[in-house]
Amino acid sequence: MHKKNDNLGETDFEASLRAIEDAYVAGLPGRLDEIENCLQRCLEEPDTAGHYDALVLQLHSLAGSAGTFGFSELGFRATDLEIQMNAFIKEAVHEPGSFTPIATGVGAFLRWAVANAKAKGAIPPAQPSPPPAPRPPVEAGSQRLIYLVHDNTLVARDIAGQLQYFGYEVVIITELARLQEYIDTRIPAAVVMDLGFPAGILAGAAEVARIKQANAHRFAVIFISTRSNFEARLATVRAGADGYFSKPLDMVALIDRLDALTVQEEQQPCRILIIDDDLDTARHYAAVLRGAGMDVHVLDKIPGMLQTLGEYRPELVLMDVYMPECNGIDLARLIRQDNMYLDVPIVFLSSESDFEKQLDAIESGGDDFLTKPIQPAHLVSALTSRVLRYRGLRGLIMRDSLTGLYNHSAIKENLSREIARSTRALAPLTLAMVDIDHFKRINDTYGHPVGDQVIRALARLLQQRLRRGDIIGRYGGEEFAVIMPGTPAQAAAHVLDQIRESFSMIRHYSEARDFTATFSAGVAEITADTDTDELFRVADLALYKAKHDGRNCIRNAP
Known part of the structure; x- marks a missing residue:
């Protein structure tokens, strides 16, 4: 039984809660200051990953505590920013300016919070508000948003997972009638859609035709279907489709098509x-x-x-x-x-x-x-x-004809140039040698065309997950070389390990059955007297160690 506090007209328990809440309210300005300090450090030192982690931690702490003390609006906004930050951190490659929208959002959040605190002495409890308005559509050429329309949730999740490994943001829509609603909210780079729905075996094509006729928005459309007859394909063409894939899906071919339709390579200035x-x-x-x-x-x-x-x-x-x-x-x-x-x-x-x-x-x-x-x-x-x-x-x-990457001689030429540049600038430089595990077995089991498919999948993944300044080449056969300027070996190994995990989850299609593949990599960093041949030799030794240690791993040169 809680004792009555005569002075406050409430029990000791209630008084304690009130005191804790008052202390929390009193400490809110300090929490906001710390978020602002973390944001400032992120902006001043964008290459320091620890600053981003600290900002996420502060947002997470505020998101978790605000709702507990009745500040629902504050907690909701902090949670939204935390989700955005986590997505940003998970990206293997951060393009210049990619943090700017998040920084702007955090700044606006802080101004909103401080304004409320100044006006009322503390940020007031509020009823949960609806989610913030969707961000404006990304300009054409930089979009990675895919709407995956499929009424089978399990199949859709499986396809979405494969697309996400290649850097696409995927939103699953299980009801065909809701596609228009999503497009009105946020324009996608592409719609990947099953052809048949309960409304009819060509219902998907009919709905796309209707949406395209009614909207000025431009986006690519790819159909997937168990049907591959002339009538089905003709219906999708008339609906304005940009691609058609029969099940089971060849994911690498689908990714190639999506990239061709949605990823416009930025034309480098002459x-x-x-x-x-x-x-x-x-x-x-x-x-x-x-x-x-x-x-x-x-x-x-x-x-x-x-x-x-x-x-x-x-x-x-x-x-x-x-x-x-x-x-x-x-x-x-x-x-x-x-x-x-x-x-x-x-x-x-x-x-x-x-x-x-x-x-x-x-x-x-x-x-x-x-x-x-x-x-x-x-x-x-x-x-x-x-x-x-x-x-x-x-x-x-x-360029290598199969992958479009630099060939053997070109990657060696680039490495010589980058070593000279890094030596003059006293900057780190790492070379990684990447090799697909048991590739001969893949060729022998599934055939050389399927082996080429695996090579293309890894080439595409490396292109999408590494930075624009990194230089990728097909060194020979199933072996790749990656030059990472300004990157120490430890950081390079961490990035490659994330790519390794993603690659091991990608399914490759063959007529016999689907399968997965892995790769091993060795990384080596330049030293004061390193030349091109020596760096390749050391990276090869690290790759050999990765193979000796069981494959499907990354090893640094000693």
């Missing part, structure tokens, strides 16, 4: 090196090209050209014919002496009108001769077409 001793002129043309979205480096000290070529890696060199230290014709010949730059376009930009001298410039290794003055649009068009042709040819030479 890298132009301008060599000209006349800085005023060089800066003028640099401004013109930068205005067209190009990345431009101006070099007016000719002796520094070879170092600049190696560090900047231009996709085109633009130079004048006449320069006091070295004329453009000699400079072009000097560039062409190095096999690494045999295919880099060289364009002369000069006021020289003598055709014979222009021809000499071309014969020295130039690809084009443009005369001054030149209209900005003409200059931009001429250089852009040259760079795009160069990229296309380099792609044929340096």
Whole structure:
């Protein structure tokens, strides 16, 4: 029995609760300050994972306690932010600016909380409010949202899990009639839909046709079905479908199709090196090209050209014919002496009108001769077409035909360049050698086409889960090489281990049966005297240790 407290008109138990609640209310400003401090540390030191963990911990603590003390609105908002933070932390690769929307949300939450505290002395208890309005649709090209429409929950969860391993956000919709509602709320990158529903074997196609006719929203549509006859496929085409896959699903083929439809590779700006001793002129043309979205480096000290070529890696060199230290014709010949730059376009930009001298410039290794003055649009068009042709040819030479990754020679060339850069900058660099386990057994059991499917799956997963600055190559057969600039070996091993876990859960399709595969990896970090061959040798030793330790694991070089 609780004693009565005459002063307060309440029992000791109630008084104790009241005191605890008062203490909690009094401590709320301090909790908010700590969240703000954590947010500030995340913004100031974005590469420190511990700061993000600390912010999640503070949000989690507030979310868990606020509801207990009757502050439902406060708890609801903190919970929403905690969920967003956890999703952010789980991402293997953080693109620049990816934390900004969350930081904005936390800042708005803090302002809301502080405003209420100032107005009423404490954040007031409130009835739970509806979830916040959905975030605006992500711009085309960066969307990863997939609506998976399927009335079989178990099958849908299985497909969704496979899609999520490849970095897609998947929302399952089990009622066909609710698809329109979801689209009105948030536009997806794509809809993956079963063709048949209780309403009819072609009900999915009919609903998609209706939605596409009624809405201006653009999104890709892929149908999956046990039927593969002409009538079914024709119905989906007429409904505006972008793809059709028969069950059992070839997940790698589905991912390839989704990526082709939804992931627009960001076009990297053309890298132009301008060599000209006349800085005023060089800066003028640099401004013109930068205005067209190009990345431009101006070099007016000719002796520094070879170092600049190696560090900047231009996709085109633009130079004048006449320069006091070295004329453009000699400079072009000097560039062409190095096999690494045999295919880099060289364009002369000069006021020289003598055709014979222009021809000499071309014969020295130039690809084009443009005369001054030149209209900005003409200059931009001429250089852009040259760079795009160069990229296309380099792609044929340096890319593996099966995976689209760098081939053996290209990955070694990239590693040499990155080692030199990291050595100069005193920055860490890690090389990882990745090898699919028991690959010969996969080929022997399921056939080489299925083995190629497994290779493509791992290539796709590495591309999606690693950073844009990481360099991935197919070193040979089932072996891959991953160069991770600015990354110590321990961090690289952690990232690869997360990818390893995801890869081991991906199902691969064969006519006999579905199966899973694993990979092993060895990682090695550069040291003061490491060269390309030595780093490959050390990473290979680490990979051998992973194989010796039972496979399906990551091992660091000793």
